[in-house]
């Protein structure tokens with residue numbers, strides 16, 4: 008309790024109290040010691056004054072006794088005893104003269120009548136018998152001392168000494184008035200000045216006085232009334248000075264002697280000591296308090312500075328620091344305080360950075376971040392929120408969040424907030440899609456995620472809002488792209504699959520047939536190539552429109568890509584024949600509609616479709632199977648001359664399956680590096696080998712060496728010809744390089760077949776250059792064989808590519824010449840080097856005159872165009888000879904050598920060097 012109270016006091020007061028607590032016991036001890044000393048002093052003083060009183064009393068008594076003895080002697084004188092006035096003793100006079108302290112000496116009878124008086128003064132006329140001393144002396148017949156009184160004859164203060172005269176008959180008294188003034192001087196002549204001895208009679212009248220006796224004798228004293236012998240007291244004497252008094256009774260009398268020594272004198276040393284002590288104590292106390300005060304300053308000043316610094320910090324001056332001074336502990340506190348400030352400032356800086364970081368993130372976020380309090384009042388609103396809702400931070404802060412909500416949410420918002428607070432588990436942190444209201448009144452979809460935080464007991468809701476308008480639009484666009492063909496707006500494959508699935512379910516439920524029509528446009532590729540893709544697209548859009556006009560509302564039209572369309576007919580008859588009829592009707596309508604001319608910008612274009620149809624009932628097949636069947640049927644329609652419709656035929660289906668299997672096998676074979684090259688020599692008219700033609704074979708694991716005509720068309724159809732052709736080119740060049748290193752084959756050239764697809768590749772020239780560079784062969788030794796069929800395409804592009812390669816030294820041969828339809832004008836434009844007479848003309852050249860004529864014509868044509876001519880497929884000497892006769896000087900055929908692998912060919916040409924040069 009006391010400690011608690013102390014704790015409330017300031018350090019200064021506590022220090023003062025501590026100082027007092029330390030000094031007070033010393034002061035108390037000093038006081039006790041002084042008190043003890045005082046008592047001792049008192050005792051000693053009282054003893055001393057008592058001695059003075061006793062001595063004075065004894066002295067007076069002895070003097071009185073002497074006077075009594077004298078009076079006795081006088082009384083015993085016969086003249087006195089006789090009490091005869093006539094014969095008065097002369098001794099009386101003598102005695103009085105010798106003793107100036109007596110005013111007179113008289114003798115009186117028992118009736119107080121004067122008998123003798125040898126007076127220096129006339130005898131008193133007063134009635135002495137009225138004085139007690141008289142009566143007492145008469146009655147007791149003893150020496151009696153009277154009280155102080157003014158002598159009637161002397162007028163001076165006297166005390167009567169009465170000595171009975173031993174005359175039994177007459178009685179009588181010898182009366183001797185003692186001059187008290189003189190007696191006082193005698194008795195007290197050696198009394199110290201400041202010591203007062205007062206002798207009082209039984210009436211408390213001062214009889215003797217050691218001081219100013221003339222003044223005091225006869226005065227009544229106040230202090231004597233209750234005084235008893237040996238009783239000590241401090242009395243203020245008549246002179247006003249306090250004295251220590253004691254008294255003693257004068258033996259044999261009723262007089263009392265009061266002795267007094269000045270208190271000041273007695274206690275002078277003590278008082279001085281007391282004053283010293285007090286002064287020292289006070290000085291000590293003051294010094295101690297000053298020290299405490301100084302210490303308190305030492306302590307309080309740095310604390311005050313510390314408090315001041317803390318206040319400055321609290322007011323925002325975070326850079327101020329406490330001065331590190333004062334006592335060690337406070338220094339340590341100041342140091343710690345500064346350290347704490349540094350740490351706090353650092354953490355503030357970190358927090359500021361973090362807040363800035365967060366704010367920057369918030370400001371740069373694409374999402375709106377809005378914080379509200381428990382009442383729904385907006386407390387913060389980031390830039391994205393302003394951008395989304397259209398309100399500035401200043402105009403929305405402090406407003407209710409319901410402002411950003413459309414009705415009815417706005418009215419219900421308070422209950423929403425309740426929900427956030429009560430059933431938060433369901434709502435907090437779960438993103439929801441709701442509608443927002445912009446400042447301009449526009450509604451928009453938004454994703455809202457609310458979190459709740461408890462900031463020092465204050466609940467804040469943070470809303471993370473994303474404007475998902477674009478998302479919605481994107482979703483719609485994605486849905487459109489996902490399910491619709493962007494060019495025609497028709498359903499795409501995905502949506503078709505969905506609708507077909509539905510149609511199959513319906514068919515399974517009601518037993519009605521459905522039909523899937525697969526159609527493509529005849530010669531669409533040509534339109535695209537000749538008139539451009541834009542017109543091609545225009546055609547597709549018009550076809551889509553016409554197709555939609557041909558079907559009922561419940562039917563679907565889809566585009567799978569390119570010029571491939573699918574029509575899905577639903578709810579046909581349950582009877583298969585009727586269903587076929589119904590389908591045929593619609594197919595006819597489609598053929599008719601699509602066969603009408605199209606206006607493609609300024610072009611009028613005619614197109615026809617080929618339609619493959621498959622009927623379905625229930626959901627027994629997948630869409631892919633149905634589509635495949637319809638596809639097969641469509642090829643049937645194409646095979647049947649196009650512009651017609653065909654229902655699915657299972658035989659064709661099998662062919663299609665085989666085709667698919669071949670494609671798979673081809674892909675696998677290429678991936679498995681199953682292709683190899685054989686080389687067939689080309690000779691001149693002397694039979695000298697001038698080079699060879701590279702011929703690809705498929706070294707099939709099951710089928711053995713497969714001839715190119717069995718897989719090249721498939722490779723072209725599937726595009727595998729592109730990597731395969733490049734492989735052939737590089738492998739052949741590599742072999743050419745090998746030959747260039749051998750003297751016998753060093754001049755050989757290499758003919759490589761190039762398919763149309765390869766040649767139309769945009770970067771065909773680069774591919775050839777790459778193969779040349781990679782193998783390092785002389786380009787002049789490379790001869791690329793083109794087929795006539797490829798010359799119908801973009802002739803400009805072909806010429807351009809040929810020229811590029813020719814510049815490098817590469818030569819060109821036109822393969823199978825005579826079987827195609829190459830126009831002469833085309834032929835003249837092409838930078839060809841050689842024409843190759845197709846082996847079909849060579850084969851029957853000896854038996855069929857027309858072949859011979861054609862062969863001759865080709866040779867003449869070639870020569871007229873400045874081209875070399877080579878005949879292929881030469882099997883016999885006759886054929887070679889005939890060809891030579893008609894002007895052919897280059898040959899290729901089994902007659903000169905069948906196609907061989909490189910090592911076989913090397914063995915033939917130079918058996919000794921075969922091993923070294925084989926690849």
Ligand SMILES: Nc1nc2c(ncn2[C@@H]2O[C@@H]3COP(=O)(O)O[C@H]4[C@@H](O)[C@H](n5cnc6c(=O)[nH]c(N)nc65)O[C@@H]4COP(=O)(O)O[C@H]3[C@H]2O)c(=O)[nH]1
Pocket residue numbers: 687701702703714715716719735760761762792822823846879880881882899900901902906
């Ligand atoms: N009956 C008979 N035939 C002979 C005679 N001399 C040569 N042949 C055959 O005639 C074809 C000549 O090749 P091609 O006209 O370019 O005709 C080639 C060529 O158009 C194509 N081809 C071959 N290799 C490739 C290639 O690497 N790329 C491309 N794109 N096509 C190639 O495949 C076609 C067929 O090639 P092959 O089956 O190897 O058939 C070769 C060859 O074996 C003979 O005396 N009698």
